[in-house]
Amino acid sequence: MNRIRPVFLWLARLAVAGLFLTACVAKIRDPESFALAVYRYRILPGSLVNILAILLPWIELVSGAAVLAARPRWRAAGALIIMGMLAVFTAAISLSLVRGIEASCGCFSTRADAAVSDGWNLVRNVALIWLAAAVFLDGLRLRPSPPDPQAP
Amino acid sequence: MNPGGLAVRRGEIYRLLGDISVLLALAIVLGIFANLTRPSSARLPWVGDWKHHIEHRAFRAGVPVVFLPGVRVRLQDSATVVLDAREPENYEAGHLPGALSLPVGQAEERLGDYAALLTPQTPLLLYCDGANCADALELALKLREYGFEDVTLYPGGYAEWTEYGGRVARGGEP
Numbered sequence: 001m002n003r004i005r006p007v008f009l010w011l012a013r014l015a016v017a018g019l020f021l022t023a024c025v026a027k028i029r030d031p032e033s034f035a036l037a038v039y040r041y042r043i044l045p046g047s048l049v050n051i052l053a054i055l056l057p058w059i060e061l062v063s064g065a066a067v068l069a070a071r072p073r074w075r076a077a078g079a080l081i082i083m084g085m086l087a088v089f090t091a092a093i094s095l096s097l098v099r100g101i102e103a104s105c106g107c108f109s110t111r112a113d114a115a116v117s118d119g120w121n122l123v124r125n126v127a128l129i130w131l132a133a134a135v136f137l138d139g140l141r142l143r144p145s146p147p148d149p150q151a152p
Numbered sequence: 153m154n155p156g157g158l159a160v161r162r163g164e165i166y167r168l169l170g171d172i173s174v175l176l177a178l179a180i181v182l183g184i185f186a187n188l189t190r191p192s193s194a195r196l197p198w199v200g201d202w203k204h205h206i207e208h209r210a211f212r213a214g215v216p217v218v219f220l221p222g223v224r225v226r227l228q229d230s231a232t233v234v235l236d237a238r239e240p241e242n243y244e245a246g247h248l249p250g251a252l253s254l255p256v257g258q259a260e261e262r263l264g265d266y267a268a269l270l271t272p273q274t275p276l277l278l279y280c281d282g283a284n285c286a287d288a289l290e291l292a293l294k295l296r297e298y299g300f301e302d303v304t305l306y307p308g309g310y311a312e313w314t315e316y317g318g319r320v321a322r323g324g325e326p
Contacts, residue, residue, distance in 0.1 A: 028186065031196040039202055040219075042211065046202030054196055058183035062175050073164075077171035102222045112220045112308055113316050140164065 009138050012131040013067050013075065016082060019128065020064030023108050027057035030110045037106025041092050042099075059085070067135055076139030079132045086132065090125040093117050206283050206307045215292045216304045218277065220316060223248075223306050226277050233269055237280040237287040238310070246320040248279065248313055253324070256280075256291040263298070275302040282311035 027034040035053035038044065044052060059081065066078025093105050096117055104114035105121050187195055202208050210217050218226065226232045227250065234251040236243045243253040252269075254262055263270075270276075276295060280287040292303045306313075314320060 031187070032194075035196060035200060039200075039205070040207070046208070047199050049202055050196050050198055050200040054187045054198070055180055055183040058186065059176065059179040062179040062182065066175055073168060073171050074175075077168055077175055080168070081172060081175060103219055104221075111316075112312050114221075116219070116221050140168065 009134060012134050016079065016128060016132050016135060017064045017067040020060045020067075020082060024057040024060040024064070026108065026110045027053070027106075028061070031057075033110035033112075034106060037104060037110055040101060040103040040106075041096055042101070043092055043095065056085075067132075072139040072141060074139070076136050079136035079139060083129055083132045083136065086125050086129045090122055090129075093121050093125070097122075206286060206289060206305075209286070210289055210292070210305050210307065213289070213293060215289060215296075217307050218304050219306075220308055220312060223277065223308075223313070224318075226275070226304075229275070232275045232277050233266070234277045234279070235288075235291065236310075237278055237291040238285075240324075242281070242310075244322065244324050246314070246322050247310065247326075249319050249321045250326050251279075251321070252326055254291065256287040256294070259291055259294050270300070272299045272301050274300070275304070276300055277304050277306055279306040279309045279313070282309035283307055285309060 031050075031053050034057065035050050038053050038056075039046070039049045063078040063081040063085070066074045067082065069075055069078070089105070089107070096103065096105075097119070102116050104111075105117040106114075107121065108114075187198075190196075207217055227234065227248065234248055235254045236247045236251040237254060237256045238247075239255050240253055243251075243255075247253070252266055254266070276292075278288040278292050278295075280291075288305055288307075288309065292305050295303050
């Protein structure tokens, strides 16, 4: 198990960082289409749609890159931001599905013909949250507490 | 300590929060810089005029919208009648396959031409030029007034359909 763990953590970092670094490209290239994808969730007030569309891809880029950093605490910080984003994305997609909005999630593509969101987006996000959580815990160096010498 | 639990070095949480702040600040600066340095034609305004966007107006009016993947599915459904709300000359120059011409200005006069095809329950899919065109939404509101119950708007319209390689029919016939 101890031999597998570093390999798993490397793969988890590559998967999480790779997906987020990939996801930000189309959004940075075409902020107008991404703003429309954000608008279609019908969650945010119109005044915040463009600001989010401008900033979110860069948060994805920076946090994705941080997950690949050598410094453990940066990895933890990047992974925690990614977990937060994934939690929000998952809630937003769930709400869209419940409301019957047949739109693309805007996750990896801003094209008009991108696949419509479905339950698989939620499964993928939960898996990514799990991987990001593993990266976060490793980066923070969380470990079992040492035994208390005073304890009987 | 916390026997059996997880220990974090003292101050680690605060340092982590500091790092998160640095990463977010860096992302915000990059985002602002990138938007400011785009060519003006590609620059996104900080606050968009979404209140006048055709999808927002349709949403407020209670008209359902469907996007390109959904339009492709509906075009396979023989029960759906597609209506082109543009002017006849635009329809003749090119329209979605199977679409009928029903310009919004002539809806009342020309609706009778399609009486045999339409019932109040017929699913109707309406489009015009694209996101900057309100004709299809106006037609949707009219048709609802006339008693049609299943009216859906394709806000991407003809422009998006052709941009993504959709098949086009030409001439005065569907």
